[in-house]
Amino acid sequence: MYKTKLISTLLIVLLGFGVFAAVPQVQAAEDTIDFGYVQWPGVTVKTHVAAKVAEYLGYDTKMTAAPETVIFKSLENKDLDVFLGNWLPTMEKTYSEYQKKGVVHNVRVNLEDVVYRTAVPEYVYEAGVKSLADLKEYADKFDSKIYGLEPGNAGNIVIQDAIKNNKYGLKDWTLQSSSTAGMLSAVQRAVNSKEWIAFNGWKPHYMNLMFDIKYLEDPEGIWGESDSVYTVAREGYQDENPNFYKFLKQFTVTAPIQNKWIDEYQNKDRDPEAVAEDWIANNLDIVNQWVFGVKSTDGRMGRKAIAEIVNN
Numbered sequence: 001m002y003k004t005k006l007i008s009t010l011l012i013v014l015l016g017f018g019v020f021a022a023v024p025q026v027q028a029a030e031d032t033i034d035f036g037y038v039q040w041p042g043v044t045v046k047t048h049v050a051a052k053v054a055e056y057l058g059y060d061t062k063m064t065a066a067p068e069t070v071i072f073k074s075l076e077n078k079d080l081d082v083f084l085g086n087w088l089p090t091m092e093k094t095y096s097e098y099q100k101k102g103v104v105h106n107v108r109v110n111l112e113d114v115v116y117r118t119a120v121p122e123y124v125y126e127a128g129v130k131s132l133a134d135l136k137e138y139a140d141k142f143d144s145k146i147y148g149l150e151p152g153n154a155g156n157i158v159i160q161d162a163i164k165n166n167k168y169g170l171k172d173w174t175l176q177s178s179s180t181a182g183m184l185s186a187v188q189r190a191v192n193s194k195e196w197i198a199f200n201g202w203k204p205h206y207m208n209l210m211f212d213i214k215y216l217e218d219p220e221g222i223w224g225e226s227d228s229v230y231t232v233a234r235e236g237y238q239d240e241n242p243n244f245y246k247f248l249k250q251f252t253v254t255a256p257i258q259n260k261w262i263d264e265y266q267n268k269d270r271d272p273e274a275v276a277e278d279w280i281a282n283n284l285d286i287v288n289q290w291v292f293g294v295k296s297t298d299g300r301m302g303r304k305a306i307a308e309i310v311n312n
Contacts, residue, residue: 032059034062034080036063045272052277056309057261068085071083072098076104085229085231104140119199148175148199186199247291250290
């Protein structure tokens with residue numbers, strides 16, 4: 001169970017009565033790690049995996065689900081410490097606003113080989129819609145609509161800006177905001193009846209297994225160039241908790257690993273914390289690379305502390 005951050009006066013009181021020796025060790029503020037995450041399947045499980053490793057190292061953890069705009073504001077306010085889902089260049093507009101203030105920074109790429117772009121079913125692609133530039137010609141078939149995610153999502157902003165600036169002749173189009181589940185339900189209905197639909201798709205994600213989809217070419221580069229997902233930390237966190245920051249510097253996953261997490265979480269409807277626990281127990285070789293040189297909060301080697309918990 002993940003614990004919330006608590007501020008205790010117990011130690012102060014007991015010190016005043018001279019009974020400090022009888023008090024169990026109390027964690028310092030830097031021993032509580034506040035994670036923020038957007039409720040996308042991959043980022044959700046990835047954050048649970050990192051938080052579970054932190055818990056095994058002896059840290060208290062708190063996890064907050066919120067839109068990306070709220071997450072970055074919370075990092076600025078120091079209400080959050082870490083965000084593992086900074087998808088660039090898609091989130092560049094939101095990230096750069098806070099990066100320029102000097103309140104956040106990228107720690108490292110934690111996932112490569114990713115795509116976030118407008119997609120269509122394969123039968124639409126084969127009918128002639130291979131690029132964003134082709135959408136205008138078939139506006140009636142699409143009802144001049146592109147399906148996106150929650151309001152404020154970076155992908156939504158990309159399409160909204162394209163509509164506002166008439167990129168690809170989209171000035172008369174609308175963006176239909178939704179959730180991941182809502183958007184994919186719309187795709188499922190369209191596919192079942194072979195209707196035309198355009199939506200913001202990404203990989204790794206199980207949608208690429210559910211549907212035969214194609215990602216549209218983007219000759220004007222509104223989606224940016226190559227995509228990578230970064231770990232972000234609030235400014236100052238490196239100095240406050242250099243031990244766990246070392247873990248963040250070493251934490252990276254592959255697309256096949258994240259695909260498996262997503263499948264377990266969404267297709268098999270498993271609790272993300274349970275997915276994290278099972279995966280860590282069966283992949284200590286990878287976890288050991290993440291915690292190389294990292295210690296538990298009681299000073300032991302991180303890999304030994306984790307192995308002791310997993311094997312008991």
